[in-house]
Amino acid sequence: MRILVLIFLSATFFVSLAVDNLHFLYEEKNIAFYEDQNGFVLGISDEIIVKVENQKNIEFLQERFELKKIGQIAPNTYLLQTRSFIHTIEMVQLLKEYDYIEYVQPNFVKKIIYR
Amino acid sequence: MIKNTIFALLLAFFSGCSSGSGSDGQSLEDKNFTTDPLFFSQWYIYKDEEFYAQNLIDDNAHINLIPMLRNYSGKGVKVAIIDDGFDVDHIELHDAIVASYDIATNSSDVRHSNSTHYHGTAVAGIIGARKNGYGIEGIAYDADLILLKHTPNMSDAQTIQLFYKAVQLGADVINCSWGTGNVSLAVKDAIIDISTNAKNGQGIPIIFAVGNSNSYIGNDESSIDEVIAVGSTDKYNLRAWYSNYGESLDIVAPGGYYLGITTLDASSSDGVAIIDEDFLLFDDPNAFIGSSAAAPIVTGVVALLLEKDPSLSARQIEFILQNSADKIGSLVYVDSRNDFYGYGKLNAAKALAVEK
Numbered sequence: 001m002r003i004l005v006l007i008f009l010s011a012t013f014f015v016s017l018a019v020d021n022l023h024f025l026y027e028e029k030n031i032a033f034y035e036d037q038n039g040f041v042l043g044i045s046d047e048i049i050v051k052v053e054n055q056k057n058i059e060f061l062q063e064r065f066e067l068k069k070i071g072q073i074a075p076n077t078y079l080l081q082t083r084s085f086i087h088t089i090e091m092v093q094l095l096k097e098y099d100y101i102e103y104v105q106p107n108f109v110k111k112i113i114y115r
Numbered sequence: 116m117i118k119n120t121i122f123a124l125l126l127a128f129f130s131g132c133s134s135g136s137g138s139d140g141q142s143l144e145d146k147n148f149t150t151d152p153l154f155f156s157q158w159y160i161y162k163d164e165e166f167y168a169q170n171l172i173d174d175n176a177h178i179n180l181i182p183m184l185r186n187y188s189g190k191g192v193k194v195a196i197i198d199d200g201f202d203v204d205h206i207e208l209h210d211a212i213v214a215s216y217d218i219a220t221n222s223s224d225v226r227h228s229n230s231t232h233y234h235g236t237a238v239a240g241i242i243g244a245r246k247n248g249y250g251i252e253g254i255a256y257d258a259d260l261i262l263l264k265h266t267p268n269m270s271d272a273q274t275i276q277l278f279y280k281a282v283q284l285g286a287d288v289i290n291c292s293w294g295t296g297n298v299s300l301a302v303k304d305a306i307i308d309i310s311t312n313a314k315n316g317q318g319i320p321i322i323f324a325v326g327n328s329n330s331y332i333g334n335d336e337s338s339i340d341e342v343i344a345v346g347s348t349d350k351y352n353l354r355a356w357y358s359n360y361g362e363s364l365d366i367v368a369p370g371g372y373y374l375g376i377t378t379l380d381a382s383s384s385d386g387v388a389i390i391d392e393d394f395l396l397f398d399d400p401n402a403f404i405g406s407s408a409a410a411p412i413v414t415g416v417v418a419l420l421l422e423k424d425p426s427l428s429a430r431q432i433e434f435i436l437q438n439s440a441d442k443i444g445s446l447v448y449v450d451s452r453n454d455f456y457g458y459g460k461l462n463a464a465k466a467l468a469v470e471k
Contacts, residue, residue: 043270051301075308079272108299109269112293112295113294114292114293115294
């Protein structure tokens with residue numbers, strides 16, 4: 001059963017990635033690294049960033065999707081932890097359906113380019 | 116002779132225009148206004164006739180700061196710099212630092228992680244190297260520096276936290292000589308919030324370097340409308356060939372090519388300088404060149420603007436910089452701008468002469 005769930009999640013995962021034009025590169029320390037359509041490398045961990053409308057709280061989301069709140073990082077903006085990094089894209093797609101969420105995205109890891 | 120007379124007239128004009136400036140008789144012939152021995156080689160802010168002639172530098176390659184040097188020094192202005200680490204013991208910097216924070220260790224230790232790192236120190240020197248008779252002068256040599264260290268691989272949440280840390284530490288302006296080329300919604304949202312709403316709605320100007328790949332700016336941090344996006348010029352007072360371009364480019368400033376931007380290196384045996392262990396000289400084989408150098412030149416001038424008028428909003432500062440820039444190069448400016456020079460090249464004297 002567990003394997004079936006994993007297969008299902010992985011399938012969802014890659015369908016989602018196709019939508020976002022990300023190409024899997026490698027995995028390291030529970031961060032999956034992808035290349036986007038412009039050649040930039042993005043890391044996706046088990047963390048997501050969610051911004052909710054003013055006065056809205058995220059308790060419902062936490063309970064409904066078993067998300068752990070890591071902290072608030074900006075006004076109405078929260079850093080949340082999913083069960084595993086393999087759930088991150090799926091979770092982002094699910095949360096996008098909620099009207100009171102202004103945006104949701106993985107907490108991308110990126111390489112800083114000095115100029 | 117005619118040239119000197121015209122310059123003297125212009126100098127008097129700008130001194131007269133500037134609020135509270137007052138003429139003190141300073142002229143280009145009067146080199147006593149500085150005791151810093153490397154100042155002559157800071158071609159981006161000062162035209163030393165001999166140095167310019169020897170290095171075949173265009174007469175207008177500098178940012179026209181000299182008429183204002185004695186009037187504004189960035190005193191009382193807090194400049195935040197987000198970069199790879201800093202030589203906090205450098206004799207040119209250690210008196211300037213008022214706060215620091217390292218996102219990776221959640222501590223105030225922002226020293227370079229690697230002995231060959233230098234980038235943050237070089238950027239900080241352009242902005243705030245002290246006027247102390249030792250080496251160079253920063254554009255805002257009395258400004259207070261807030262040093263924020265990031266990591267080579269940053270999560271968006273860490274980037275956002277660093278920006279808000281700068282706000283928490285009292286930053287009046289933020290310099291970013293870096294980018295990812297791939298800014299996300301959350302980072303963009305935070306940058307817009309800070310540049311628009313921080314300081315009780317005044318907004319904090321955020322200056323970004325546009326990059327050095329001679330390519331379209333794209334979805335970079337510097338493409339955000341609310342930031343001041345800075346490209347590079349060279350010693351010929353033209354766009355440096357490597358400087359990125361696009362509709363979000365606001366302004367250009369010296370970033371060097373053929374000649375580097377004289378600034379600090381991590382001192383002693385650290386850093387990358389070959390000629391002078393404490394400084395990256397204009398002719399060092401590892402000279403500091405790029406939009407990373409151009410951005411802090413603009414940031415330094417923003418610090419002077421904020422010293423002159425602390426009530427200026429981020430939007431007003433952007434407007435002043437855009438509308439006081441010199442239209443250099445041969446490309447046509449449509450509605451005052453084009454994609455390779457933005458609104459033109461930074462002119463500090465003109466910017467400081469603008470009244471709100």
